[in-house]
Amino acid sequence: MGIEMKAFLILSMAMSLISVAFAATGTATYYTTYVPSACNGYQDDGVMIAAASNVLWNNGAVCNKYYRITCTGLAYQGANPCKSGSVVVKIVDHCPTGCAGTIDLSEQAFAKIANTAAGKINIQYTPV
Numbered sequence: 001m002g003i004e005m006k007a008f009l010i011l012s013m014a015m016s017l018i019s020v021a022f023a024a025t026g027t028a029t030y031y032t033t034y035v036p037s038a039c040n041g042y043q044d045d046g047v048m049i050a051a052a053s054n055v056l057w058n059n060g061a062v063c064n065k066y067y068r069i070t071c072t073g074l075a076y077q078g079a080n081p082c083k084s085g086s087v088v089v090k091i092v093d094h095c096p097t098g099c100a101g102t103i104d105l106s107e108q109a110f111a112k113i114a115n116t117a118a119g120k121i122n123i124q125y126t127p128v
Contacts, residue, residue: 026125
């Protein structure tokens, strides 16, 4: 293996550790009605989407930004609902007052990382 390839591998590993180190923690719930959205009105944004709570909303500055979400455990006591891997979602909406999670994922996005029966999970999230 050449020196350039070794340097590339070391840099890649370091970057992945940095992204984990800067991951924020919070909770996620899910919702099922996707339009209209606070960011894009009646535009179809697909299903890998989410609504941001006031923690992230920042007067809409987070609209159309992407976040990588990883399940880290159940928000309550019980069996771990997490699936392996993560999901990347686009923020298209503002979670209404009283939102139960930091990020309200679409049902499909939530199902990629956890069993939907859990309802609320602990997460790590990072901007992409």
